[in-house]
Amino acid sequence: MPELPEVEVVRRGLDDHVVGRTVRAVEVYHPRSTRRHLPGTSDFVAQLAGTTFEKASRRGKYLWLPLRDRGSALIAHLGMSGQLLVVPPSAPGVEHLRVRFTFADAGPELRFVDQRTFGALSISELTDRADVPERIAHIARDPVDPQFDDASFITALRSRHTGVKRALLDQSLISGVGNIYADEALWQAKMHWARPTRTLTRPVVTALLAALREVMAAALAAGGTSFDSLYVNVNGASGYFDRSLEAYGREGEPCRRCGTAIRRDPFLNRSSYTCPRCQPRPRNPHW
């Protein structure tokens, strides 16, 4: 469940069902799921045995669970198809089960299920000065973070030499934004994805940020966006924000603002959806 609202839905589920519990054992069924843990899978398993999850944190699309008295945290990234599910220990095994956590209290177990194995789990040190694990120090604050600095972001965005959507997807500039919410915010701000960042004025970026926050808040309230059962909360339930999408995935359907058919353009090996009338292509696009 990849973008900020979906990952926040999962974080809340972990907060409710996993925080405060002590790990009994961890089983790793696919080595690719721990590839980001450089000391290796056996070290990953050994470090987690007997540890207690202190809390559930998130920045952008990254989740992490600080480990009590260890000075480190379990980091999770869901990639394109990762799920963290809380299920009874007796629940049947499922396809694509990659990692299983059982707990000392014999309560529900935590499963990492990931069809495409783009997701990853690792353990990383927490430093006193940083408020995120070292491994994800390069990830920028997300627009929902109270400490997100609007003025700095606006300056940084305008000084880039690229198109606005590329910049929005750069997790070291602003995190948590992916293909869906970039398209939705751009639609709301009536801005084309190829608009050169250099041409953006401060008020226009301010409006774009507001659009991002608005669409993400609405999506979170709806439990996130899911088109299929791949994107679910820790209980396996889908969100329903897909019904509220204005641009993403709506090729050929009428723009709900002006009635023009939504257009799909190839973009970074996937797609961008725009209303050709509300979001006219810039005269000198930066591809």
Add this chain to the structure above:
DNA sequence: AAGCTCTCCTGATGGC
């Protein structure tokens, strides 16, 4: 050195 392309993987879908 910032910006861009490609690659990792599995499965669904649609055209021929």
Add this chain to the structure above:
DNA sequence: TGCCATCAGGAGAGCT
């Protein structure tokens, strides 16, 4: 019915 191409909510290694 195959078989092949295309597409999918991501990110980071490795180019220029």
